[in-house]
Amino acid sequence: MLNFDEIFVTRNWFGKPVRRDADTRFVKGEGSYVDDLNMDCVYAGFVRSPHAHARLGKIDTSKAEALKGVLAVMTGPEVAALTKPVGARAITRPARQHVMATGKVRYVGEPVAVVVAEDRYTVEDALDLVEVEYEPLPVVVEVEEAMKAGAPLVFEEAETNVLLHDTLTHGDIDGAFRQADLVVKEQFRIQRFSSTPLENWAIIAKHEKGTDSFVVWANCQQPGRSIVNVCGCLGIPANKLRFIVPDSGGGFGIKLALWPYIVSQCVVARKVDKPVKWIQTRREHLLAGTHTPDCVVDLELALKRDGKVLGLKIRDRQNDGSFVHTAGIYNLIKFATMVGCYDIKATQAELMSIVSNKAPTVQNRGVGKPAMIFTLERLMHRAAVQLGLDPAEIRFRNFVQPEQMPHTTPSGEIYESGNYPETLRKALAQIGYDGVKKEQESLRKQGKYIGVGLSASIEPGTSNLGYYYTSRGTPEYMGNAEGAIVSMDYDGNVNVLLGSVDEGQGHATSVAQVVADMLAFTPERVTMNTHMDSLVSPFLGHSGCYANRFNDVDMGAVIMATKKVRDKVLKIGAHMLGVPEGEVRLKDGAVCSAAEAKKSAPFKDIATVAYKQILLLPKGVEPGLKEVAYYKNEIAKMPGKEDFNVQMTHSNSVHAAVVEVDVESGMVSFRKYVIAHDCGRHINPGIVDGMAIGSTVHGVGTVLLEEFIYDENGQILTTSFVDYMKPLAVGLPRFELTHLESPCPTSLLGTKAVGEGGAIGSLAAIANAVEDALAPFGVKVTSLPITPEKVMRAIRETKVI
Amino acid sequence: MIPPKFEYLAPTSLAEATAFLAAHPEEAKVVAGGQSLVPVLKLRLARPGYLVDLGRISGLSYIREEAGTIAIGALTTYAEIKESALLREKCPLLPQTAAVIADVQVRNRGTIGGSLSHADPSADMPAPILALGAELKAVGPKGERRIAVENFFHGMFATALAPDEILTEIRVPVLTGQRSAYLKAARRATDFALVGVAVRMRVGKNETCDEIAIGVTGVADKAYRPAAVERALAGKRLEPKAIEQAAAAAVQGVEPLGNIHGSAEYRANLARLYVARAIAAAK
Structure with a gap:
């Protein structure tokens, strides 16, 4: 591995809060999103099922087809006949599903027919004219019903609704529970929620008649896997699909799952022989986009009297809705970091992926870690109270210590770095922990109820993708890597291309900072085109923007490609200066003689030689200055149940929240909020702060507001932002950040995961604070979201939120 | 917004507007600031054949004191109510309410007349209007009539307004010496x-x-x-x-x-x- 000290020539930009000038175009309305692309498109829309579960009868498209301006109507069964089924990754039971409904519908909003017309108004009018016969079937909504004997089956061929059921045991779990002085257990229910990026899904699909090939523009988050999946479903070779991702307005995982719509759109594009555009509406996004699965988690902690945790058991029943492609993924990720920040020697995870008549689920910000850390940190709080320990103290007694790093968890996850006790100490100092406790006592006497909550969490990054297959044993993917092309143009400026995409994270700025310091010049001279085009971008089967991996493998690829360019620039420069190769160095955008600084060849001159005056190149050196490199994280293990690392970098944080509960109305408000955060070295501290705060706001929504509510018939009741409530700036606390930097020894820059942390760590901090505030009433928090109505009812009657 | 097809009408007088409503009582819908109607149009939950926009009818947006009462034109926006010096001094309950309605964008577009006519059971404005014992003026093809606020709200999205009537003015008392x-x-x-x-x-x-x-x-x-x-x-x-x-x-x-x-x-x-x-x- 390239040593950190060998990467940079200067340190003018790395680690500095460089302004995101590359992204001002987004706020000025000058971005280039899918809907901005104007290529004489026609428009698509989907007829969606009003039933949660029904046998699909006759679909009469004649009236819609007769409407002026309608170009084509294709039914789900027609599309299915022309495509291959969707592949499943984690589940072990057989379940067959196509990109559109065929045979039956399995959730409200499932696409039943696709309409293409000359304009969007005609599309919407035509959707009403498609007549579909449904024969309603019994519905399963919640996991308990879905698991009952004789429950209606979502996928008959699976013969059960539990499509993955596995138990993974590591260490002496029975011994741990035998030796325990105290077992603390609780059942938690975590709701369905999601991310709602500013830009919904958007696709243009174009069929090239002459070559019978496709060009797709989509705001897809993981082009690598989408290309594989789309080609697979269409039954075409990869060289028949050009895949382009232009600007994209936020992802958070939700844009990993739009590829089934790309498949159906390609099918209709071939039929109408025109580029077909589909812009998902917000209602469609909330109704039948993709959600985070809701789950029922039973957690048990075995403890000694001194607070030391001996063992941990989880029984995770996860409602994966009705998308076989992603079912089971959350279970496996929860299991990977189930011990959180703690040195727990024995674990057992019983994992169940359950299908139901709810909407599809997909990996969403933190994927399972929010639920895992929420339940674990809730129980740590509970255990402390039961043992008469301070909630901070019980954590200190169980943390993996800095001198234990790298630490391998019972299941094989490698925590490569971090100082967990120091992170907690910083959080306690910043929140004024002891002061808050005193204030709490005096306010209670005045009838005011405040509480303080802590949550220590792991924020992993860079998935080892074999985890999908640990229960199946046949990995199609494993490890994680990314590709980059770095080229110095003939004029001496630099261009960067990645196989991955940018969803608004500011990749162009971060890349320019690193490349500028590697080449001893300025970020203004580095341009990163954040668009992905499969014709030119160096991509792998899993390329994309997900799992907090940019700072690791994406940046690794950029560094390795830049280094190749740098080596070549030095070689040509030395030759031009007539100096031996070992006696030159980079300075101010030029190669100069180490002995005689004035003797220098600017990049522009070197590039001129490389591209134009190629007869002046040193012997054996190829013309041009364009280099491609792929970089993989080296610590990925081969998938296996006994010993496996699901993620490869591990940031950590402690969230500390002080809340006030209005015990008459049940309303919860913030008094103070601290995030102590360690994601190793920062490329751009401004971006890191933004991500830490943004992800925490996401968590605030999860704890207090957001929920996809289904009634007993499987009808979803929350399909607008009036009913699906996102947090607003008004009502949020001022987030106080404090950072540690424990460099990651296994990434080139010492950086590690950032972007999901707040969505993981905040849930328990806020919930613990609410439970602490309501301690005089004996109220326990076991479910999310914590709504004012639940709080009021708990205080008055039930004692349980 | 991809609403169903409708015809858009922009009358310049109340007479023109109410005559049209009288001719199309089932199909026509009145729009003022659009903050309630446009969202349902967008979702195709409302499918009016005609949209009658009051925006070009002059003289419906004002706040003035008249003989011990304050008259507010139906097209007065929440923002105007919130900022009105006259109301702040003489009937602060209305600015107090307007200040907490939705967000800046809605307050800049939404009108008091639109809110009361729409009669959303969760809307803010009906509460102070009731507490103030306001008097509402409606204009129809046969002329104008005054409706006491206690007779105005009939139920969810239902009011005393006939399909061809338009609410034009709200009169509230001057609250000298009162608290709110x-x-x-x-x-x-x-x-x-x-x-x-x-x-x-x-x-x-x-x-x-x-x-x-x-x-x-x-x-x-x-x-x-x-x-x-x-x-x-x-x-x-x-x-x-x-x-x-x-x-x-x-x-x-x-x-x-x-x-x-x-x-x-x-x-x-x-x-x-x-x-x-x-x-x-x-x-």
Whole structure:
């Protein structure tokens, strides 16, 4: 591995809060999103099922087809006949599903027919004219019903609704529970929620008649896997699909799952022989986009009297809705970091992926870690109270210590770095922990109820993708890597291309900072085109923007490609200066003689030689200055149940929240909020702060507001932002950040995961604070979201939120 | 927005507008600021054949004092009400309410007339309008009539307005020597009211309640005045205990409704709580 000290020539930009000038175009309305692309498109829309579960009868498209301006109507069964089924990754039971409904519908909003017309108004009018016969079937909504004997089956061929059921045991779990002085257990229910990026899904699909090939523009988050999946479903070779991702307005995982719509759109594009555009509406996004699965988690902690945790058991029943492609993924990720920040020697995870008549689920910000850390940190709080320990103290007694790093968890996850006790100490100092406790006592006497909550969490990054297959044993993917092309143009400026995409994270700025310091010049001279085009971008089967991996493998690829360019620039420069190769160095955008600084060849001159005056190149050196490199994280293990690392970098944080509960109305408000955060070295501290705060706001929504509510018939009741409530700036606390930097020894820059942390760590901090505030009433928090109505009812009657 | 097809009409006089409404009572829908209608058009939940835009009819947006009352044109926006120096001085309950309606964008477009005509059971404006005992002026093809506010709201999205009538003016009293407050319970700052309570009262010597009027929104199918609370407090000293006891009758005689944001039971509890808090805040 390239040593950190060998990467940079200067340190003018790395680690500095460089302004995101590359992204001002987004706020000025000058971005280039899918809907901005104007290529004489026609428009698509989907007829969606009003039933949660029904046998699909006759679909009469004649009236819609007769409407002026309608170009084509294709039914789900027609599309299915022309495509291959969707592949499943984690589940072990057989379940067959196509990109559109065929045979039956399995959730409200499932696409039943696709309409293409000359304009969007005609599309919407035509959707009403498609007549579909449904024969309603019994519905399963919640996991308990879905698991009952004789429950209606979502996928008959699976013969059960539990499509993955596995138990993974590591260490002496029975011994741990035998030796325990105290077992603390609780059942938690975590709701369905999601991310709602500013830009919904958007696709243009174009069929090239002459070559019978496709060009797709989509705001897809993981082009690598989408290309594989789309080609697979269409039954075409990869060289028949050009895949382009232009600007994209936020992802958070939700844009990993739009590829089934790309498949159906390609099918209709071939039929109408025109580029077909589909812009998902917000209602469609909330109704039948993709959600985070809701789950029922039973957690048990075995403890000694001194607070030391001996063992941990989880029984995770996860409602994966009705998308076989992603079912089971959350279970496996929860299991990977189930011990959180703690040195727990024995674990057992019983994992169940359950299908139901709810909407599809997909990996969403933190994927399972929010639920895992929420339940674990809730129980740590509970255990402390039961043992008469301070909630901070019980954590200190169980943390993996800095001198234990790298630490391998019972299941094989490698925590490569971090100082967990120091992170907690910083959080306690910043929140004024002891002061808050005193204030709490005096306010209670005045009838005011405040509480303080802590949550220590792991924020992993860079998935080892074999985890999908640990229960199946046949990995199609494993490890994680990314590709980059770095080229110095003939004029001496630099261009960067990645196989991955940018969803608004500011990749162009971060890349320019690193490349500028590697080449001893300025970020203004580095341009990163954040668009992905499969014709030119160096991509792998899993390329994309997900799992907090940019700072690791994406940046690794950029560094390795830049280094190749740098080596070549030095070689040509030395030759031009007539100096031996070992006696030159980079300075101010030029190669100069180490002995005689004035003797220098600017990049522009070197590039001129490389591209134009190629007869002046040193012997054996190829013309041009364009280099491609792929970089993989080296610590990925081969998938296996006994010993496996699901993620490869591990940031950590402690969230500390002080809340006030209005015990008459049940309303919860913030008094103070601290995030102590360690994601190793920062490329751009401004971006890191933004991500830490943004992800925490996401968590605030999860704890207090957001929920996809289904009634007993499987009808979803929350399909607008009036009913699906996102947090607003008004009502949020001022987030106080404090950072540690424990460099990651296994990434080139010492950086590690950032972007999901707040969505993981905040849930328990806020919930613990609410439970602490309501301690005089004996109220326990076991479910999310914590709504004012639940709080009021708990205080008055039930004692349980 | 991809609404169903409709014809857009922009009359320049009330006569023109009401004549058109009279000719198409079933198919035509009036639009002012569009803050309630446009969202349902967007979702195709409303499918009017004609949209009659009042925006080009002049003389419907004003706030002026006329013979001891304040007249407010129906097209006056929430933002204008919030900022009005006249209202702040002489009828602060309306600016107090307008200040907490939705967000800046909605306040800049939404109109008082639109809100009252739409009669959303969770809208804020009906509460103070009831508490103020406002008088509403409606214009139809046969001329104008005045409707007392207690006769205006008929139920969820239903008012005393005939299909060919347009609400043109709201008259409220000058509240000299009175105190007022609007308190709203909502999950988020910009949400509809779970419960909204408007209070105006005259407080006499020794903190006695000489006169009180309360409007409650968000609880039942329409905004209402909790008469039992008002009666219980009239002439009483405004002590916390008395307020709390009186507020216990906040939902007497009404049927609280629930939805996913709050059950009927929760709203009833909030109504009792917020009636008490609003009285205390006004005091």
